[in-house]
Amino acid sequence: MSSAVERKALAQNSLPLLAxxxxxIERYPRQPVPEAQIRALAKNHWVCPRSRPESPAAADDFLHIFHTTxxxxxxxxxxxxxxLRLYGDVEALIHRLNHEARLCSVDKARSIGHxxxxxxxxxxxxxxxxxxxxYEVAEDDARTARTIALLGSPYLEPAIGLLARSPHLESHVEWIAERTGVHRLPQPTYTHISGSPGPPRVLNLGASMLAADASVPPGQLKSPAQACQVLALLLDLPFGTASAQVFRSLNLGVAALTELASISGALSGTVVGLEFVARVHESVVSGNFALLPWQPGDRERYIAQSRACLTSAQTHxxxxxxxxxxxxxxxxxxxYRYVARLHSDVGEPQEFSVRIVVPxxxxxxxxxxxxxxxxxxxVSAHFPFGPAMDPQSLLTDRSAWLPAAPLSQVVLAEASCTTPCCGALTVDIRHEGHWVVWDVRNSRQPEVSLAQYRFPSDSYLAEIDRAATDGSWEWPAHRAARKLETTLRQHPSLLKKWGFDSSRTGAQSGVSEQFWVTFSDPVLTNRPSRFTLEFSLADAAVVDDAAIGQAVGEVISEIATNAPDSTAFLGGNDRLSCRADVGWPERPRHNRRSVQGKTPSLYARLIRLCSQEPFRPITEAERDTLWEQVSDATPPAGCAESTAERICEQLIAVEVDSQASLGQxxxxxxxxxxxxSLTSDLRDMVIPISDRECRRMATYLLRExxxxxxxxxxxxxxRGRCTGEEAPLVRTIALMGDELxxxxxxxxxxxxxxxxxLIWIAAHADGSVKASIAKSLCSARWTYQELLNSVPDAGVRTSLVLSEEEIAATVAEILLALPDGWEAWDSWSTCDPVRSLHGPVELLVHVAQNLVRFTSDIAxxxxxxxxxESVYCGHLATLPWKGGQRKAVLTAFEEIFSSARVRDMVTDAARTGSSDSYLCWIRRELTRYRPALTKxxxxxxxxxxxxxxxxPSGPHGATVEFLIDGMPLVANLFQRGSGAGPSTLLSGHSPLLVTAQPREVSLAEAWCTAGCCGQLWAKMWLDDAETVVWEVRDSLAAQxxxxxxxxxxxxxxxxxARAHGEWDWExxxxxxxxxxxxxxxxxxHLLGQWNCTSGWADSYHREPTQLRVLFTFPATASTFEDHLLQFVYDATIDDAAVVDDDAVTKVVDQICSRFEETNPTSISRVCGGSADSAAALGFPWYPDLRR
Structure with a gap:
């Protein structure tokens, strides 16, 4: 371990986790600690370095270090x-320790353990x-362990390991339950109940906590309480974790339910226990628990018992x-609402019934x-990937459920990921005499019927009518939202009066006191095209329609009187957030009518987001969400007068020592x-204010x-005044992108x-921000070694040590991000930066000298x-290398890539993911031939x-690079794009094969387009002296x-000729x-016989398993007036590290045979043309232009 890293680590002054x-606990005595506080604390102390040893090497290294300590x-x-802080593979290490014998004597264990x-x-x-x-539990240690257990997973399991050996386990469990709240029980992983190895004491502690809350001595309920914890885990399994087949074979679930029935009376003593019984009851009736391997009659008996418990006088x-x-x-x-519905739910199960389930x-x-x-x-029986649809989607229009000629289709459930990913569950509904027939299908395979159901028409229609009119499941906010939407639809003039096209309302089940309404404006104006207002309405056991009507009436009255986007409508200090820029609508802004007080600033929200997952880049979607939460103010009339000069006058008038003046x-x-234009004018303006006053005003504006x-x-x-005191503010705001x-x-x-x-920003930023940072690094007077030797301030890394490997990895990612897309071009258009950047040379030399540590895992x-690759033939090759540095770095890379350690690591990874595209790419790159860099x-x-x-995860596919005396030509002469592809330069009639006749060849093209930012041309020919001549020019350069x-x-x-015949990159x-x-x-003739013309065939590197063949129809189209369509034929081919030529030939033969025997337009999809051409040629128009 380097002395620099050790100095930084030991200089860390963060409080210990236990403190x-x-x-x-002191802040929240005798009451549950808020979940957000626990989560933030746990994440801040979860040290998980970017480069860490793979298991089991990490555990072996630890055992060696421990025994020598x-x-x-x-x-x-x-x-x-x-x-442990820097290099420990935590999960593997804890698993290894749980299965190891004692590592040392009790005295040594206690000394180091403390x-x-x-x-x-x-x-x-x-x-x-x-x-x-x-190894030997003292009561003080047990009290410490129960404190650590408050953090939940992953701290729970090691804490249990100690508490399980304490003679006072039950009192510790009661203490934990008191300070966690039963709604946040620590839960084991799914493997603990599916038969995989796992410590059973995880279940025991969680079960004891639930039993303690039910006011029953934990020692008397070990088995039933453990059953409760198992059921709680099964209830909260994410969609897709357990399929219907898993539940059908889960005998443990039936055993747990049997145990639960025996203690339902004890659980019914608290609201929390009753809620748990109700959740389990509903799952047995209409959820996954209905699929468990019940014996005949057991499920019905359980439903009757739990229903009797929930409808008993004690529950009431x-x-x-x-x-x-x-x-x-x-x-x-x-x-209360759930039990009231149970009272009305009587009789035997019908052939067809609808249940509305509210979480x-x-x-x-x-x-x-x-x-x-x-x-x-x-749904549970046929679709484990997502929840059933909500009543607003399914029951608002009852006609969709009625059989139509030839049939109607209804979506019953959608995947929780996305419908294109895991599909949706649909039913085709049709009439057959006195029966309604359902064919159940998954949208990903619509041709396959999963099951068929038949229901009597009369009872089917009666149940649909009952479910559509039943509102007993609604809570006040939901009913208010539904009535508000109905009123707005019945009176469209209310919206058109203010220029809005439509509205939509809703209420979130998890936030029972809020409902919202969204207004839409399709016209491009200086206000948002969509925005949302939120209202608060207290929950109640019984929905009071009169109170709901009054609340809705108040909202309607305000809409009729004031425009929804006006300050008068919102009232108080709340403002509608919108920005106008050249008349285009901005992204939607959320606005709350609430009593929560001051809105947190953008800086406060950014700090909170960064602290949740340290060193994870903030995405564009997260930035949009932040803008929606804080929002910009609506410009008042006459805002055009607010020029840079006017802002300067306002700044001069501020009294910087007055909070009121700063607030104004x-x-x-x-x-x-x-x-x-305002931002540009502010950049150029001279502000005649002292540095102290500028810093005071800037600090207030950035923080608030x-x-x-x-x-x-x-x-x-x-600008020009920032000191180390303001730097944390500035770098945090800089994460928002664009001009900020x-x-x-x-x-x-x-x-x-x-x-x-800059490194801190880069670690939290995406590619476009990294490009700006790299430009600043080029002009900054810094070296890699200076960065390592500097002691990071507390703000650079909260509760984490900035390791040498992480600095190297982050800087490396910045360097690799420079040419990774057209968005970087704006930052590099006025300079030739790479040649002036000396720090990365030291970085790369350092990496080459320590490659064993920098290649610790597949990532x-x-x-x-x-x-x-970039040092060999990309932009890093143009760095100011000295002597034989570049060759030495490349040699070090080759030695480590050919080592047995890397070979074994890749082989182990391939055993579990042989067709993973990223791993296949790594395996191909490790074995490919590269010409030697010789001068x-x-x-x-x-x-x-x-x-x-x-x-596969990068933006660039295959490009042909030319090395002249070992230096890459494209990177040396053209920084605005990437090289041409092998399909262009190495095809059957390669333009690189020169003759005495000069020809011009495009070697590279700008990332945007050649017409925009140019391309790199080479005129090449064979002269009389038997030499090949290249005249290379940039199309944007002077004549x-x-x-x-x-x-x-x-x-x-x-x-x-060698390159033309070498295809190991494919x-x-x-x-x-x-x-x-x-x-x-x-x-x-293959396509011509069907009146089609060949276009191209390709496979994009971002989708390496997808083959696309494009062609046009009809081939007889010869003018612009003729109707023409483009089709694409898709095929899926598994990725592999080594291409099997026999398998490739077989696939090629199959595709060509299909084209010979079948009209290709019938097995392909339309991807181009026009709706008119599709109608004229008899094809549906739904172009899919994905590439």
Missing amino acids: RVHQL DPACDSSVRALQLW VLLYEGLSFAEVAVGLHLLS SVVSAALRQDASDARACWL PPGHPGRVETRILAAGRPL LAQQLQSVTPTY GLTKTELVVGLRLL SSLGIEALDNVPQVATH ALGLALRLR STSRLPSFAMHVSVGP GEVTVYRFDAAAYQAEV WPAARVARQVATRLEDDP
Whole structure:
């Protein structure tokens, strides 16, 4: 371990994890600690380095370090702490320790365990400390373990390991239950109940906590309480985790339900226990528990027993008591409504029935419309991928359920991921005499019928009518939302009066007191095209229609009187958020009518987001959500007068020592539209204010700002004035992208250790922001070693150590991000940056010297391969290398890639994911041939060619790179795009095969388009002196600016022939595409017989398992007036590291045979043309232009 890393780690002054938990307990004495506080604390201390050893090597290394640790030597123990903090593969390590014999004597275990547990900053330290102290449990240690158990998973299991050995387990469990709240029971993983190995004490502790809440001594309910925990786990399984087949074979579930029935009386003593019984009851009736392997009659008996428990006098007494204490208690209100519906739910199960299921408060999910066929749940039986549809979607229009000629279709459930991913459950409904027949299908395979059901028509229609009119399941906010939408639909003039086209209302089941309405405006105006208002309405056990009508009437009255987007409508200090920019609508903004007080600023929300998952990039969708939450103010009339000069006058008038004056400035700026021209004018304006005053105003605007104008002005004030004190504010706001990123990076330019702050932004930012950062790194006077030697301030990394590997990996990702897309071009258009960047040379040399540590897992190996490729033939080859540095770095890469360690790591990964495209790409790159980087000793330079292929997750596919005297030509002469592909330059009639007749060949094209930002051309020919001449020019360069190269003709032709016949870079689908294209070109009759013309065949690197063959119909179309359609034929081909030529030939033969025997338009999809052409030629028009 390097001394630099050790110094930084030991300089970390964060409080130990245990001390932080004690602070929370003191803040919330004798009451549950809020979930958000626990989650934030656990995540801040979950150290999970980017580069860490793979298991079981991590566990072996730990055992070696542990056995050599001297508990009497502080430095020896500190080294063990630091190893756990930085390099521990935590999950594998804990699993290994649980199956190891005692590591050492009790005395050594207690000595080291105390240091790790009481001084630990990370989960790994605390977990190992708990394990060591469990060898001999002292009561003080048990009290500490129960404190750690408050953090839940993953801290739960090691804490249980110690508590299970304490003689006072039950009192500790009661203490935990008191401070966690039963609604947040620690839950084991699914493997603990599916037969896989796992510590059963995880179930025991959770079960004891539930039993303690039911006011029953835990010791008397070990088995039934464990059953409760199992059932709680099964109820909360994510969709797709367990299929219907799993539940049908889960005998443990039936046993758990049997145990639950025996203690239902004890559980019914609390609202929490009754809620649990109700959830289980509903799942047995209409959910997954109905699929368990019940014995005949057992399910019916359980339903009767739990129904009797829920409808008993004791239940009524418990719920009534809770409502007397708080009439709007969401849990008690939900339980009251559920029990009331049970009282009306009598009689035997019908052939067809509909149940509306509302999840309890605090549980995720939506209201479901569950269909029961002969008392069995239809959706659970056939579709484990998502919940049933909500009543608003299914029951608003009853006509969809009525059989139509020839049939009607209804969607019963949709996948929780996306419908294109896992499909949707649909039913085709038709009449057969006195029966209604359902054919159940998955939309991914609509031709396959999963099941068929037959229902009597009379009872079917009666049940549909009953379900559509039944509102007993609704809570007040939902009914208010439904009535509001009905009223707005009945009176469309209310919306048209203010220029709105439509509205939509709703209420979220988990937030029972809120409902919302969304207004839509399809016309491009200076207000949002869509925005949402939220209202609050207290929950109640019985919905009061009169009160609902009054609330809806108030909303309608306001809409009739004031425009929904006006300040008068919203009232108070709430404002509608919208921005106008050249008359285009902005993204929708959310607006709340609430009493929650001050809206958190954008900075506060960003800090919260960054702290949840340290060093995870913030996505564009998350940035949009942040803007929606804080929102910009609506510009008032006359806002055009708010110019940069006017803002400057307002700044001069501010009294910086007065909070009221600063607040008034913020309000003034909130009414200004942040146009591009205003931002540009602010950049160029000289602001005659002292540096101290600028910093005070900027700090206030950045910390409290809600609008982009406030943030732009704040960042502008700090340009040239920013110090280390304001740097954390600036770099956080810079994560928002666009002009905020560029202004923020400009403001940081003169800050000491600017590279440290830029690295922090890069670790949290996406590609477009990284491009701006890289430009600043080019101009910053920094080196990689200076960055390593600097001690990070507390804001750079909260509760985490900035390791050497992570600095290297982050900087490497920045360097690789530079050419990774057209968005980077804007940041690089005015400079030639890479050649001036000295720091990365030191970085790459350092990485090459320590490749064993920088290639510790598959992800790190992929990053190393990308680095090697860029140093070999990409933009990193143009760095200012000295002497033989570049060759030495490439040699080090080759040595590690060919080592037995990397070979074994890839082989192990291939055993479980042999067809994983990213792994296949790695395996191909490790074995491919690359021409040696040699410099010619003759008067003519050497010439070599290489096909570079990016990973499936990257933006660039295969490109042909030219190496002249070992240096890449495209990266050297053209930084605005990437090289041409092998399908263009290495096809059957390769343009690189020169003759005496000059020809022009495009070597590279800009990322946008050649017509926009140009391309790199080469005029090439064979002269009389038997040399090949290239005149290379940039199409945007001045006339006459060319670079001339001359190559030995024999060596040139031999290299082109070698590259032309070498296809080891191809993946299976790419090789199939090339051979199919060749077949179609050689035999035009294959498509010509069907009046079709061949276009192209290809497989994109981002979808390496997809083959696409494009063709046009009809071939006789010859003018623009003729109707013409484009079709694409799709095929799926498994990826592989090594292409099987025999298998490829077989697939090519199959595709060509299909084209010969079947009209290809009947087995392909329309992907281009026009609706008119489709109608004229007799094809449906639904172009799918995905590439």
